[in-house]
Amino acid sequence: MSAKTPHPFDTLTPQRVVESIESLGLWLPGEPFALNSYENRVYSVTDDDRRRWVAKFYRPGRWSDAQILEEHAFLAELGSAGVPAGQVWSDSQGRTLHEVDGFRFSLFTHVPGQAPELDKPEHLFALGSLIGRIHAVGRERPFAHRLVFDIPAMVAESRERVLAAPWLSTRQRAAYERILDALLPLMAQSAWPASALQRVQGDCHLGNMLGRDDDFALVDFDDCAMAPAIQDLWMLLTAQTPEEWQMQLSEVIEGYEESLEFDRRELEWIETLRTLRLIRHTAWLTARWDDPAFPRAFPYVAESGYWDQHLRTLEQQRLALDSPRWLA
Missing domain, CATH: 3.30.200.20 (Phosphorylase Kinase; domain 1)
Structure with a gap:
């Protein structure tokens, strides 16, 4: 356009x-x-x-x-x-x-309230409890029409969108393809089986959680999909040290398991989901560039520095996939 x-x-x-x-x-x-x-x-x-x-x-x-x-x-x-x-x-x-x-x-x-504070244990527990209740309903039947989290298909779609963008240099295009070629088998190694897929909200970031004290609601199911349960939990784990990360995880899972048992093996999929989100987010920005709201809000996407940083971030994710943090 x-x-x-x-x-x-x-x-x-x-x-x-x-x-x-x-x-x-x-x-x-x-x-x-x-x-x-x-x-x-x-x-x-x-x-x-x-x-x-x-x-x-x-x-x-x-x-x-x-x-x-x-x-x-x-x-x-x-x-x-x-x-x-x-x-x-x-x-x-x-x-x-x-x-x-x-x-x-x-x-x-309208859902009133404010976003939770992820450094508060009571908020993490409440969010885990809320997501567990959502997943208890989500497991009752599958979606027939919504997006299914399929790593090869989603990465291939993102790759096509990014390589169609006009801003990457010849060097950046080659580096992007090389890094995705290296990431895909690592992501596939820790891919989830079809039996792990269930209905999830799909985009559990702070802007979609509203409430007061420790009473929250989840809004905006525009990205609801068939995905593993951890897709709705991993973005709550924001800590930068092993001790804080374990505290967050403990509170979230304790709340979650008021409704459902959580399979700890799904923690191994966090870095794969993080990598997938990074790849898809940049592809989304390029695919929406014909919408005037995007160049105004994200002008840096058209700058060479953005793509160099994106390539560095993806390279860091390759290392993270090789050695997921704090799961030992």
């Missing part, structure tokens, strides 16, 4: 957002407030009854209707089980996915 070609989200003006939501029978006396989201466009809105909602306008062409509706069905299952997760609103006919002028969108209940 050329720089002069408008992106579909360019036409999603505040007025169109309001008109789309009001087409569902709600009335919004105020303006929508844009929330921090790049993949989709997400807004906080308040209706005339002072109820707060989060309106998510899905990126055109990313997910199929079936994939989005699986996200919504998973949330409904969690709600029925009493698990705190942002619930999706349905109209009088039970529809949760709506469309106006080519934009698919949904309304979610």
Whole structure:
């Protein structure tokens, strides 16, 4: 897409957002407030009854209707089980996915609160408990349409996207291919069996966890997928020393095992998942460059220094895969 070609989200003006939501029978006396989201466009809105909602306008062409509706069905299952997760609103006919002028969108209940503090044991325990409850529901049945964490397929897709980007020098392209060729067999050595795959939230970073004290909810299931359980846990382990890391792990697993037994063998997959996330994140930035929000937010991606740093980071992950830290 050329720089002069408008992106579909360019036409999603505040007025169109309001008109789309009001087409569902709600009335919004105020303006929508844009929330921090790049993949989709997400807004906080308040209706005339002072109820707060989060309106998510899905990126055109990313997910199929079936994939989005699986996200919504998973949330409904969690709600029925009493698990705190942002619930999706349905109209009088039970529809949760709506469309106006080519934009698919949904309304979610507003979840108040702040992000947890991962240096607090009580927060780690509460998050482990919450994720365990989510996984207890997630194990009941598989997704039929959502993404499946498949290392070769995901790395191949990312490689194609990155090598199509215009910013890498000849040297950087060669280095990127060499490093991925070295990483892939190391990742495959610690790959998970199909039996370890289950429904997970898929993107458990701090921005998707909200609450107060030690009472949290998980929001934004846009990346829910079939993946090993550790995918929803490893980003909680942020410590920089073995002692602190073991403390975090102990609290998270203790909370998790209020609902489910955690298979400690999954800890061996953390560095593989970290490597996969690093590879996919950079591929995502390059794939979304036609969206004007991305060059504004991530201008450094077009600079040579970014790619040299990315290559160094991937090389460090090769060493980490050879010798995973703190698992002995």
